Amino acid sequence: MxxxxxxxxxxxxxxxxxxxxxxxxxxxxxxxxxxxxxxxxxxxxxxxxxxxxxxxxDGVAKVYSYVVLPAARQDNSGSDRITVWAELNDQERLIVVADMVGSAPNEVAMEAPLELAWSEYRGHPVPVFKLRAAG
Structure with missing residues (x-):
């Protein structure tokens, strides 16, 4: 396998x-x-x-919803996993579901501004989101 x-x-x-x-x-x-x-x-x-x-x-979005999978529920990750439903600014209810990187669960809030980033999953680029700096 x-x-x-x-x-x-x-x-x-x-x-x-x-x-x-x-x-x-x-x-x-x-x-x-x-x-x-x-x-x-x-x-x-x-x-x-x-x-x-x-x-x-362009990947500019806001948090529409999110879920946190605690580290204790995952295999060998060592940190909480945050998955966001990112509502792209291009259209209301245009949702991309992806992992969120670079933040702790207590830093995530509904409608928080997001930006697109990229991560690798088994050698393939996949979209992820991170908090966008204000301003």
């Missing part, structure tokens, strides 16, 4: 994962009504168009 991991891709998710390889946050977007779509799918949930393209987002 190998420890290798590779993201599961299909026609709709391929652009997202290819963007991750280049450390770019690529999100599906309807070419007709300009609605952002994540997770990516082949039909716009707003106007039902299948004219879906992919565009880069």
């Amino acid at each position: 190998t420890d290798a991991w590779s993201p599961m891709t299909n026609y709709d998710t391929r652009s997202y994962w290819e963007g991750c390889r280049e450390k770019k946050l690529i999100i599906a977007r309807c070419g007709d009504c300009r609605y952002w779509i994540h997770p990516p799918r082949g039909v716009c949930p707003k106007c039902w168009s299948d004219n879906i393209g992919y565009e880069e987002c």
Whole structure:
């Protein structure tokens, strides 16, 4: 058994994962009504168009929700794991779920400003978020 991991891709998710390889946050977007779509799918949930393209987002976001997995519940991590539902500033309810890095659980708050960062998971770049400095 190998420890290798590779993201599961299909026609709709391929652009997202290819963007991750280049450390770019690529999100599906309807070419007709300009609605952002994540997770990516082949039909716009707003106007039902299948004219879906992919565009880069800058990753500026805020905490929509979060959960903390205490270190004691994890295998050999030594620190708490924070997962955020990051609401991108590009559109209301455009949510990316990812780990949060560089902060302790007591530093996280609802609607706290976030910025995109990158981490490696088994040799693959994956998006993570960190608190954005005020100003």
